[in-house]
Amino acid sequence: MIDELNKRIIEVMVRTEHSKSSFATALGVSLPLITHITTGRNKPGLDIIQKVLTHFERISPDWLLLGVGNMYREEAESQDFSHLIEQIETLGREIESVRSAQSSVIQYHKMLLDEVKHLNEMDHLLENSSEKLSELMRRLQAIQVELKSI
Numbered sequence: 001m002i003d004e005l006n007k008r009i010i011e012v013m014v015r016t017e018h019s020k021s022s023f024a025t026a027l028g029v030s031l032p033l034i035t036h037i038t039t040g041r042n043k044p045g046l047d048i049i050q051k052v053l054t055h056f057e058r059i060s061p062d063w064l065l066l067g068v069g070n071m072y073r074e075e076a077e078s079q080d081f082s083h084l085i086e087q088i089e090t091l092g093r094e095i096e097s098v099r100s101a102q103s104s105v106i107q108y109h110k111m112l113l114d115e116v117k118h119l120n121e122m123d124h125l126l127e128n129s130s131e132k133l134s135e136l137m138r139r140l141q142a143i144q145v146e147l148k149s150i
Contacts, residue, residue: 002040008064009037009044011071012052027051 002010013023013034024034029048036042044052053061062068 003043004067005044005065006037006040008067008071009048009052012056012059012064013038015071016056026055 013020016023018026020034020038021031024031027034027048028051033042033048037044037048049064052064053059058072060069060071060073063071
């Protein structure tokens with residue numbers, strides 16, 4: 001009597017339309033090994049199971065090893081990420097807009113700082129010129145007093 005695991009190996013071979021010889025070649029094993037598995041003489045070892053699952057990627061490991069579920073893996077449903085992509089693009093545009101506004105504010109801030117520096121320099125010059133003007137006014141008054149006394 002053939003073991004259930006052997007039957008599932010045979011089913012993979014049949015459903016993938018392989019002969020014993022082409023199945024052995026596809027898996028990279030000897031024809032006698034496949035013949036022994038298909039006749040029930042030998043059970044498939046871990047090496048054969050790994051080769052089947054590697055070569056026939058759509059075969060479900062649960063089905064092959066345990067007989068549970070469908071022979072073929074279920075195709076993952078294609079998910080629609082368009083709304084997420086749209087949100088990412090919108091956020092990217094908003095980020096760029098904020099960065100641009102931020103850059104403008106920084107430039108304006110630098111301009112204002114330069115203007116404040118300039119005004120501080122002008123204030124210092126104004127103080128110096130006020131002191132100088134006061135000194136010149138005192139000297140002028142002294143000269144006027146001297147002239148009146150003559």
